[in-house]
Amino acid sequence: MTVTLLGSASLLDRQSGRRGDAAYLCALAADPAARFLIMAGHTPLIAADPSGLWFSAAAIQRAAIGDAEPLFLGILPSSQAGYFALSACEASAAKLASHTDLHAPTDIRTIASSGSLPAGDVALAGLARSLFAWHESARHCGWCGAKTAMTDGGWKRRCEPCGKDTFPRLDPVVIMLVTDGESCILAHEPRYKPGMFSCPAGYIEPGEDIAHAVRREIHEELGLTVTDVAITSSQPWPFPHSLMIGCTAICLPGPLNIDPAEIVEARWFTRGEATQLVAGTHPDGVWIPGPQAIAHHLIRAFAEPA
């Protein structure tokens, strides 16, 4: 079984400078080489044959999915073929299933952790999920309330009455491995499955930098003071449209003071225990997210320093 960090959609050249060129996008979509990913709600449809996520224009026309303007994901550099995303209603998804053998609908987290699709495809399904979620949230203009229209291959929405443009939203989040040098602190949040512990995390707010957000979140959630914040890594996280920014920080001595609204339990794990968590062999049965999540890599880097 291969598993993958839910990573960057780097398979495609996004051609961001040509998103405003409607004729170019039309020609790409009309080319028989074009391929379409289909989201039914939050879940991509997956063909049982090796084509996986990617449907031809013929297939989507048979399912009557292709009426809406597709989101432009980019072109495949090797073939210059256009890759797009469409959203299917239940009826269209059923129609597609009637003439194509589909896998059972599976959410993106499960697809990522199962390794059933190539990493680059999972990332593109995540990109499509983030864009569609943003479109849902931006159907009306925040300034004036009028209906907005999708443009630029789905990378912009325009309000004709007031002339405002809005762009895809991306929420930066800090997620941090806090250590006292010997142990790291992990938390169990109310929404987690039983036994799961992970790195504390929280949205970055206006008026703060990344280090400030790390210090604030750790102080609010755990009552601890941290220093020496370092930014180590990042990951797009399409639930619905976050950018996870992985950090490390050093904890100063002091008592734990948990915010019960955010954290059920926080626990220090030694480096040896962290190694067990990464291997899935902790004797208490506690466990951490899999390698599709940046938390796994932060904990692994602590367990196995370079």
Place this chain on the structure above:
Amino acid sequence: MTVTLLGSASLLDRQSGRRGDAAYLCALAADPAARFLIMAGHTPLIAADPSGLWFSAAAIQRAAIGDAEPLFLGILPSSQAGYFALSACEASAAKLASHTDLHAPTDIRTIASSGSLPAGDVALAGLARSLFAWHESARHCGWCGAKTAMTDGGWKRRCEPCGKDTFPRLDPVVIMLVTDGESCILAHEPRYKPGMFSCPAGYIEPGEDIAHAVRREIHEELGLTVTDVAITSSQPWPFPHSLMIGCTAICLPGPLNIDPAEIVEARWFTRGEATQLVAGTHPDGVWIPGPQAIAHHLIRAFAEPA
């Protein structure tokens, strides 16, 4: 003259867990120790006396500014006094000016580069600017178009008809010092003042991590391929609500291919020239942003490696 990185609003404890407690916020705002920052459009009002940005409840009542619910910025840890931000119409600003000696309105960039206010105060003005800009853009619900109402001290807007909450928007941006080891590449964008060069930058998109955004932006804007992306620093940038993420990257050999829509001129500067740029003494008269901007610090770190 002191200048300051336009930094984190770290003067105050944001008390984010108590933003939903309306009675607490009301009591804080009614206390005579409470202080209010007043934005007239994008510009903070500044008293000529040492109180600077901060007005008392009595002053804002005399100016009839205090009718709207204020944004809650946080409490001063030493005194527990509440700090708030209000938006003033032109008439109210004039009324305030009639009984308080005010400095001429000055935009936040200029305030930051002049050093006329303490760094912590400039950061709080930036936070207020970002929050007010977000409120402007979220007066209607993006899902249904109904009017939304501010709640949680200005950190949330709620749509009663459809029940959706929206939170302050923060747009992550990569800004990068790209070097071939000997020189760094800086760009002059169409919107820059004559002679100014700075680090290339661009919005991070859904479905990519920070390193991917750096590689994509440099490829799109300059036609160059970069590797070894490292994240070094960050800065809130309240124009209107960005998070600048400072990176370094190494450029592989290859021809420059500029996107004329984004870049007027790109130029390699040796380490010695970078030192001149930081000092403001480059013989060609070209110059870089001041120390209020993260670009200055990225270029300085290249000019003067640790």
